[in-house]
Amino acid sequence: MTMTEENETITMQEEEQIHSWHSQLLRNISKSLHDFRMADRPGKVDMLGKWGLFIPAVASTLIIVLILAFLWFESVPILVDPSGGPGIVVSPTWDPNRDLFGIAIFIVGSLLCAGIAIGLAVPLGIGGAIFLSEFCPMRLRQPIKMIIEMMAAIPSIVYGLWAYLVLVPIIKNNIAPITQSPTNGLSLLAGGLILAIMLLPTVVTISTDALQTVPLSLREASLALGATQSETSRKIVLSAALPGVGAAVVLSLGRAVGETMAVLMVTGNSLQIPYSLFDPTYVMTSIITNQLGYAFVFPLWRSALFAVGLVLLIMSICFTLTAKLFIRWGMKTRGYI
Amino acid sequence: MPEYEHNIEVHGLSTWFGKKHILKDITCYFRDNTVTAIMGPSGCGKSTLLRTLNRLNDLVPSFRRKGEVLFKGTDIYGVGTSVYDLRKHIGMVFQKPNPFPMSVFDNVTYGPKLHGVKDEDELNKIVETSLRKAALWDEVKDELQSPAPNLSGGQQQRLCIARALSVDPPVLLMDEPVSALDPISAAKIEELIIELKQDYTIILVTHNVQQAFRVSDQAAFLYLGELVEFDETKRILEAPADSRTEAFITGRIG
Ligand SMILES: Nc1ncnc2c1ncn2[C@@H]1O[C@H](COP(=O)(O)OP(=O)(O)OP(=O)(O)O)[C@@H](O)[C@H]1O
Ligand SMILES: [Mg+2]
Numbered sequence: 001m002t003m004t005e006e007n008e009t010i011t012m013q014e015e016e017q018i019h020s021w022h023s024q025l026l027r028n029i030s031k032s033l034h035d036f037r038m039a040d041r042p043g044k045v046d047m048l049g050k051w052g053l054f055i056p057a058v059a060s061t062l063i064i065v066l067i068l069a070f071l072w073f074e075s076v077p078i079l080v081d082p083s084g085g086p087g088i089v090v091s092p093t094w095d096p097n098r099d100l101f102g103i104a105i106f107i108v109g110s111l112l113c114a115g116i117a118i119g120l121a122v123p124l125g126i127g128g129a130i131f132l133s134e135f136c137p138m139r140l141r142q143p144i145k146m147i148i149e150m151m152a153a154i155p156s157i158v159y160g161l162w163a164y165l166v167l168v169p170i171i172k173n174n175i176a177p178i179t180q181s182p183t184n185g186l187s188l189l190a191g192g193l194i195l196a197i198m199l200l201p202t203v204v205t206i207s208t209d210a211l212q213t214v215p216l217s218l219r220e221a222s223l224a225l226g227a228t229q230s231e232t233s234r235k236i237v238l239s240a241a242l243p244g245v246g247a248a249v250v251l252s253l254g255r256a257v258g259e260t261m262a263v264l265m266v267t268g269n270s271l272q273i274p275y276s277l278f279d280p281t282y283v284m285t286s287i288i289t290n291q292l293g294y295a296f297v298f299p300l301w302r303s304a305l306f307a308v309g310l311v312l313l314i315m316s317i318c319f320t321l322t323a324k325l326f327i328r329w330g331m332k333t334r335g336y337i
Numbered sequence: 338m339p340e341y342e343h344n345i346e347v348h349g350l351s352t353w354f355g356k357k358h359i360l361k362d363i364t365c366y367f368r369d370n371t372v373t374a375i376m377g378p379s380g381c382g383k384s385t386l387l388r389t390l391n392r393l394n395d396l397v398p399s400f401r402r403k404g405e406v407l408f409k410g411t412d413i414y415g416v417g418t419s420v421y422d423l424r425k426h427i428g429m430v431f432q433k434p435n436p437f438p439m440s441v442f443d444n445v446t447y448g449p450k451l452h453g454v455k456d457e458d459e460l461n462k463i464v465e466t467s468l469r470k471a472a473l474w475d476e477v478k479d480e481l482q483s484p485a486p487n488l489s490g491g492q493q494q495r496l497c498i499a500r501a502l503s504v505d506p507p508v509l510l511m512d513e514p515v516s517a518l519d520p521i522s523a524a525k526i527e528e529l530i531i532e533l534k535q536d537y538t539i540i541l542v543t544h545n546v547q548q549a550f551r552v553s554d555q556a557a558f559l560y561l562g563e564l565v566e567f568d569e570t571k572r573i574l575e576a577p578a579d580s581r582t583e584a585f586i587t588g589r590i591g
Contacts, residue, residue, distance in 0.1 A: 217435040221497070224391060225448040225504060226425035235447070240438045334438035335484030 071313060074306035077299055094271055101304035105273050109281040113263060114256035116192025117199055122249055125203025133211035134233040152201035160262035163194040168266055176278050183278035186268030194262045199252040210244025211237055243330040250323040254316050260285035284312045341410030344369050344508050344538045350404035352389055359385045361562045372530060372539045374553035374570060378590050381559045383542045387510050391427040392420050425452055428501030432513040434493035436485035441477050444485045444496055448504040463503055471499035472529050491522025508538045527552050546586050550574050558582045
């Protein structure tokens with residue numbers, strides 16, 4: 001009897017405890033839910049703003065830092081080895097059999113390829129965006145934009161196949177003969193062109209969006225001063241949208257130096273510095289993809305490939321930062337910030 | 338050169354947006370060196386009338402028009418008129434300040450550069466005279482290179498006036514230029530308008546009867562696209578001839 005009573009009391013107490021624990025948990029959950037919902041109300045803790053933005057921001061910074069650290073760690077052997085050292089970035093001879101790991105040709109190849117691509121894709125893309133946003137009939141704009149957006153979703157290997165079967169022969173048979181350059185078509189030009197084609201959709205769609213956010217009132221002000229449509233779109237609309245267009249360029253820069261498959265298939269991958277558009281070239285992403293498999297058991301070789309990756313990452317970080325600075329400057333001089 | 342009495346005259350003007358008949362057979366003229374106020378309730382077609390005068394409505398695909406608008410005696414919609422030349426001669430100031438996102442200096446030189454002024458000294462001179470006319474020079478002369486959107490709303494609107502004046506148009510169209518501004522900036526711009534009428538023909542759209550009374554010499558009262566009254570402002574406001582005008586003035590419609 002006593003036992004049972006005791007038991008019961010304990011159970012009662014436990015139950016009470018559990019119950020209060022439960023309700024507290026419930027209260028906690030519902031409170032944070034409440035806070036979450038009221039996040040934008042003044043005087044409340046801005047949970048969404050605090051954690052919702054803080055966590056992803058920290059996480060992505062951390063990921064970049066970790067990747068940099070990882071690449072650095074993997075590159076250390078070649079950077080401290082007497083046959084390597086930091087000098088590899090300016091040395092042009094890549095010959096793993098003789099322990100020569102100069103990566104300059106890949107850097108030059110990548111920069112040239114990306115340079116050609118950006119040089120073609122940005123002006124063409126901006127031209128296309130001005131057409132779409134300023135001159136294209138309303139009814140055609142959305143369908144055209146949709147098609148262009150679909151172009152951005154085509155996998156790069158498909159672009160590579162197309163370039164290999166169509167672009168490369170065209171360069172070999174139709175373009176190179178103009179300057180009488182001997183080439184099999186696999187060339188710097190092919191890499192630059194296919195990259196440009198791949199970047200074009202991004203540049204066009206992002207720039208179009210940027211141009212369309214320019215208020216009508218600015219166009220009217222320009223026209224009311226006697227400007228033509230084309231003067232207005234070049235001198236006012238494009239200028240006002242330049243920071244947004246700059247963002248398109250940032251994205252394509254990153255993609256241009258980082259793109260692998262399509263470029264690998266059409267540049268000929270020859271270990272030389274290209275002196276003409278029709279010379280084959282070797283880009284940074286290609287050398288990593290092509291040789292990592294063989295290099296894995298040779299510490300120096302493998303480490304040199306990681307050094308290529310490290311340089312690639314540092315390069316794209318530098319590009320992005322420069323472009324960001326440019327955009328900031330653009331926003332400042334336009335009074336946006 | 339055709340004979341003409343006023344810089345701008347409107348003869349039997351009707352306009353449509355698609356099927357919607359907006360302005361109905363309007364005939365009026367705008368005397369030189371005066372301010373003409375265009376008044377009327379919201380949606381009666383004041384802006385449409387103003388934008389027909391510099392052909393800004395041409396941008397709307399569904400816009401149609403009948404009747405004549407004469408600028409210095411020539412029909413602005415006639416064959417052989419260049420719309421770009423026309424707009425150089427008829428400046429416009431909008432309801433909301435809309436400075437270009439560039440420096441104060443570039444805002445004022447945009448128009449002159451379009452029309453072929455390249456000389457550095459001349460551009461500097463244009464900037465100074467335009468900003469002085471717009472009563473803004475003293476406030477911005479030390480920060481001509483700073484971005485225009487950083488100015489206050491009232492300053493922005495005066496910059497827009499300076500920008501319109503930069504190509505030296507004889508006619509200035511103003512579509513409720515102070516309705517988006519605070520009272521002090523508004524008063525400043527009203528003063529400015531009175532000053533400017535010595536050199537320009539000003540056509541001012543306004544909702545505000547007091548404002549029309551303070552700044553305008555003649556007034557046009559529009560109601561549902563019809564020109565109900567057109568006379569000296571004083572006369573209209575003191576003794577409206579039409580019951581609709583009276584209703585608007587006393588605040589019963591609008
Ligand atoms: N671009 C356009 N397309 C079609 N209809 C238009 C367009 N612009 C104006 N309208 C129509 O024309 C009529 C007159 O407009 P308007 O802007 O001239 O009026 P308003 O007198 O200036 O009015 P508010 O005082 O509100 O500025 C309105 O019914 C409006 O809906
Ligand atoms: Mg209006």
